[in-house]
Amino acid sequence: MGSDAKLSHTAAMILQALEAGxxxxxxxxxxxxxxxxxxxxxxxxxxxxxxxxxxxxxQSIADAEQRPARKxxxxxxxxxxxxxxxxRRYPLLERLIPSEEERTV
Amino acid sequence: xxPAFGRVFFLFQRVLLRGASLLVPRRQRAEWWREWDSERWxxxxxxxxxxxxxxxxxxxxxxxxxxxxxGAFKDALCLRRHSRQKEPFASLRGSAAQxxxxxxxxxxxxxxxSLLLPGVRAENQPxxxxxxxxxxxxxxxxxxxxxxxxxxxxxxxxxxxxxxxYFDGLAFYxxxxxxxxxxxxxxxxWEVAHASSNLFALLGLPVRFIHPDGDADGNMPRLILSDxxxxxxxxxxxxxxxxxLRVGRYQARIVGVVPNGAWRLPGKADAWLLxxxxxxxxGGMGHVVAHLTLLGQSEMQAPHVxxxxxxxxxxxxxxxxxxxxxxxxxxxxxxxxxxFLALLALPAITSVxxxxxxxxxxxxxxxxxxxxxxxxxxxxxxxxxxVYFSSLDLAYWHTAFYSLGSEYVQLVSSFSIxxxxxxxxxxxxxxxxxVCLKVVxxxxxxxxxxxxxxxxxxxxxxxxxxxxxxxVPGFSTSWFSTQRWLYLDTSWGFLFAGSGAGMxxxxxxxxxxx
Numbered sequence: 001m002g003s004d005a006k007l008s009h010t011a012a013m014i015l016q017a018l019e020a021g022x023x024x025x026x027x028x029x030x031x032x033x034x035x036x037x038x039x040x041x042x043x044x045x046x047x048x049x050x051x052x053x054x055x056x057x058x059q060s061i062a063d064a065e066q067r068p069a070r071k072x073x074x075x076x077x078x079x080x081x082x083x084x085x086x087x088r089r090y091p092l093l094e095r096l097i098p099s100e101e102e103r104t105v
Numbered sequence: 106x107x108p109a110f111g112r113v114f115f116l117f118q119r120v121l122l123r124g125a126s127l128l129v130p131r132r133q134r135a136e137w138w139r140e141w142d143s144e145r146w147x148x149x150x151x152x153x154x155x156x157x158x159x160x161x162x163x164x165x166x167x168x169x170x171x172x173x174x175x176g177a178f179k180d181a182l183c184l185r186r187h188s189r190q191k192e193p194f195a196s197l198r199g200s201a202a203q204x205x206x207x208x209x210x211x212x213x214x215x216x217x218x219s220l221l222l223p224g225v226r227a228e229n230q231p232x233x234x235x236x237x238x239x240x241x242x243x244x245x246x247x248x249x250x251x252x253x254x255x256x257x258x259x260x261x262x263x264x265x266x267x268x269x270x271y272f273d274g275l276a277f278y279x280x281x282x283x284x285x286x287x288x289x290x291x292x293x294x295w296e297v298a299h300a301s302s303n304l305f306a307l308l309g310l311p312v313r314f315i316h317p318d319g320d321a322d323g324n325m326p327r328l329i330l331s332d333x334x335x336x337x338x339x340x341x342x343x344x345x346x347x348x349x350l351r352v353g354r355y356q357a358r359i360v361g362v363v364p365n366g367a368w369r370l371p372g373k374a375d376a377w378l379l380x381x382x383x384x385x386x387x388g389g390m391g392h393v394v395a396h397l398t399l400l401g402q403s404e405m406q407a408p409h410v411x412x413x414x415x416x417x418x419x420x421x422x423x424x425x426x427x428x429x430x431x432x433x434x435x436x437x438x439x440x441x442x443x444x445f446l447a448l449l450a451l452p453a454i455t456s457v458x459x460x461x462x463x464x465x466x467x468x469x470x471x472x473x474x475x476x477x478x479x480x481x482x483x484x485x486x487x488x489x490x491x492v493y494f495s496s497l498d499l500a501y502w503h504t505a506f507y508s509l510g511s512e513y514v515q516l517v518s519s520f521s522i523x524x525x526x527x528x529x530x531x532x533x534x535x536x537x538x539x540v541c542l543k544v545v546x547x548x549x550x551x552x553x554x555x556x557x558x559x560x561x562x563x564x565x566x567x568x569x570x571x572x573x574x575x576x577v578p579g580f581s582t583s584w585f586s587t588q589r590w591l592y593l594d595t596s597w598g599f600l601f602a603g604s605g606a607g608m609x610x611x612x613x614x615x616x617x618x619x
Contacts, residue, residue, distance in 0.1 A: 026144050026151070029173075036144075036176025041183035048187060067150070068143035 010034065012086035014042055015079055016097045018052060023072045031097060043073060051079035111160030114167040118145060121174040128181035130188040137184065141177050148173050199569065201480050201542040204533065208487040215494035224501025224511065225494075227366025231435045234367050234507065237309035239397040241405070241426035242370065243412065251427060252371040252509075254279060254390035260422075261393050262382060264414065271401030276304040277382065279391030280372040286351040287338050295334065295375035297352055299386065302379045305329065307396055308429075310368070312361035314346040325349070327379040328357035332365035333505070334375045352378055369432045369507050370394070395426070436500075436515055440493050443519030447527060450520075455528045458587070459535060469539055477534075480542055484530045492523045536575065538568035539590055545575045571597055 007015070010032075017028045029039050046052045054073045062069035075083065087093050122141050129137045152166030162170075189198075197203040219225040227233055245255035261277040269275075278300035285295045305312060312329055328350060330339075339345045349358050357378055368374065371392055397405060404410070408431050412424040451457060459481065469477075500515035536544055545566035563578040574591040581587070 024144070024147075025140075026148055026173075036173045037179035038176070040176065040180040044180065044183050044187065068139075068146050070143055070147065071140045 007082060007086050007089075009090060010038060011042055011046060012083070012090050012093055013097065014039065014046065015051065015075060015083040015086065016093050018073055018075050019080070019083060020097050020099045022097075023074060024070045025073075046079070047073070050076055051082055052076060108158065108160035111162060111167070114171065115149075115160070118149075118171055118174045121171070122177050125174075125177035125181040128178065129184050133184055133188070137181070141174075141180075145170065145174060199544040199546065201537070205480075205483055205487070208484060208491065212487055212491050212494070215491055215498055218498045219494045222498060222501045223365055223505040224507070225497045227364070227505070228436050228497060228501065228507070230366075233311065233364050234369050234433050234435070235309075236369075236429050236433050237307070237396065238430065239402050240308065240429040241395050241397060241410070242429055242432075243393040243395055243424055243426050246411065246423040246425040254372070254392050256391055256393045258385060258387050258389070258391060260414075261391070264393075265382060269398075271398055271404065272395040273398045274303065274307045274396035276301040276307045276394045277385065277391050278304055278370075278372075278377070278394075279385070279389055280374055281353075281389070283353040283378075285353075285376070293338065295352075296373060298372065298374040298377045299391075300377050300379055301382050301385070302327070304377065304379060304394065307394060308370075311364060313364055314343050315361045326352075326355050326357040326384070327360040328352060329360060329377040329379065330362050331368070331375050332362055335362045352376070355380075365505060366507055370429070373506065373508075394429070436493070436497055439512060439516045440496070440519050443496070443516055444489070444492070444523050446520050447523035450524055451527050451531075454524070455531055456587070457531060459531065473540065476542065477537075477539060480537075481530070481534050484533070485527075488523075488526045488530060492519055492526060495522055535588060536566070538570060538573045538575075540572035540592075541568065541570040543568055543570055545569075545573070568593075 013032045013034070014028055017031045020031070022028045022031045025036070025040055025043065028034075028043075029036055032039070043052065043054075047054060052073050053076055054071050056071055057069045059069050119142075122138070122145060126134050126138045126141075149162065149166075149170050152162045152169065154161070197206075219229070242251060243256060244251055244253075248255050256277070258277060258279070261275065264272075265275050278298045280296050280298045282294055283297040284292050285297070286292050330345075335341060335345070346359050346361060349356055351357075355378065360379075363377070405426070405428070408428045410426045412426050414422050414424055459477075496515050496519040499518045500511040504511055533544070538545055545568050547567045547569075548564050563576055566575045566577070568574070571593060574593060575588060576591060577588040578586065
């Protein structure tokens with residue numbers, strides 16, 4: 001999918017949340033306020049269209065913290081380009097979900 | 106909340122996730138479950154107060170976790186849809202070609218089943234059961250069920266002894282249970298029709314393996330076996346013809362076999378014992394078949410005729426003659442009659458329009474119109490044989506023999522399948538894009554459904570090819586009573602850039618509707 005693809009506002013928010021460092025489903029839900037029934041299907045579509053990709057956390061890390069391993073998501077190069085295009089379309093996106101650096105400042 | 110309730114909620118949430126996981130395609134299920142179970146754990150932990158166990162969360166927290174788990178169903182359905190789009194024939198889904206393929210498959214299945222059912226095979230060979238023309242079955246007018254034998258042998262003999270103006274041939278048969286010796290020690294009980302020796306000649310029924318000496322051996326009654334008995338008791342051995350069996354107190358020679366489905370007169374017989382009239386045992390009622398003279402045929406204006414006859418005591422009897430053509434007309438007449446009835450009933454259950462309106466500004470091309478009408482005709486042409494074969498399959502599923510019951514089943518099932526099949530054909534036609542003939546999809550309710558009567562409402566469906574939008578009003582008004590097609594202009598193109606991209610874009614933008 002090219003960077004000029006027109007994403008829905010929900011999909012753009014999820015991409016923005018991922019770039020802002022919210023890398024698993026529940027954190028994206030908390031950040032965006034969207035329900036699980038919206039966030040997870042949208043991430044499936046984004047992953048299918050190769051805008052994001054996922055990987056499992058190492059089991060040893062999860063075991064050390066006595067919790068189940070999580071599935072993390074990150075933007076692909078195409079996803080980053082699409083997010084840039086979406087920011088132009090939705091100018092308030094960055095204000096809704098500021099990046100990690102902006103949050104720590 | 107007590108830990109016990111916490112455990113109950115915990116179990117309930119896992120059951121929800123397990124239920125949702127069943128919707129996920131099998132190859133993705135394990136990973137899907139792992140992710141959702143892990144997320145559920147983390148969601149739950151986020152609500153556990155400091156220093157408490159994971160079972161000690163508030164009621165609101167349990168509701169939040171349960172709500173989180175309910176979202177798994179949408180995710181599972183989403184994965185399921187994606188999986189279907191990857192299937193090799195996904196592009197065919199909803200297309201006219203897919204519809205035709207399904208109909209062809211249904212036709213092939215119903216035809217294949219009909220080949221396996223002996224009753225249907227027999228029905229489809231009219232030469233097996235068609236009798237001579239001008240035959241009627243005579244019975245007592247007071248008894249409306251023709252399967253009940255109503256004519257005494259004495260009365261038949263009385264008619265036979267007189268000169269008849271209306272009949273030039275009469276035959277009698279009566280079905281009795283008889284013990285038959287089929288071997289040295291083997292005795293079986295058969296339903297044997299004691300019949301006049303001219304019965305089969307009068308009917309003109311085909312008999313297989315006719316024994317050449319059958320007619321010459323005048324002293325010994327002749328026995329004709331049914332196909333079922335011939336195969337069941339004698340293993341279908343043609344050499345059995347010509348041998349002698351003991352039927353009750355008679356010795357009888359087997360002279361032939363009646364093909365399956367040939368006998369359509371009242372009563373089911375395993376064998377027919379053909380005897381001279383004077384040798385048939387008196388007592389008990391039987392059936393009489395008569396062949397009409399030309400005068401008799403000219404008098405018979407309807408399939409039934411009232412007959413007045415005198416019995417041996419010179420009293421008048423009211424009789425009823427029913428044409429045997431009614432019983433031997435085959436399934437085709439029933440089928441045509443059922444179609445006629447279904448066509449009459451169709452307007453009562455659906456609109457008979459195909460959803461194309463002359464008032465529309467958009468004028469489809471002639472080739473487009475031709476395609477739509479061709480598609481409609483193809484569906485109808487395929488539907489009719491499906492109705493024919495499937496109704497016969499239902500009628501002869503449990504029986505290999507013709508009976509009035511199976512005829513009724515065929516009539517009723519033909520009518521029902523035809524009626525609802527025609528309804529489906531029209532509904533399907535109305536929900537297909539006039540441009541590409543694909544089924545419109547993604548229904549969306551529009552308008553204010555019940556807030557106020559004046560706010561009209563309806564359903565809109567979109568052609569995945571991006572050609573049209575179908576609006577179906579929720580209720581009819583004088584200005585907007587039927588469905589109408591809205592042709593989409595090129596400004597909609599970005600949503601449907603190519604068929605594959607169309608699906609992809611639908612999925613991406615679909616997230617905004619959540």
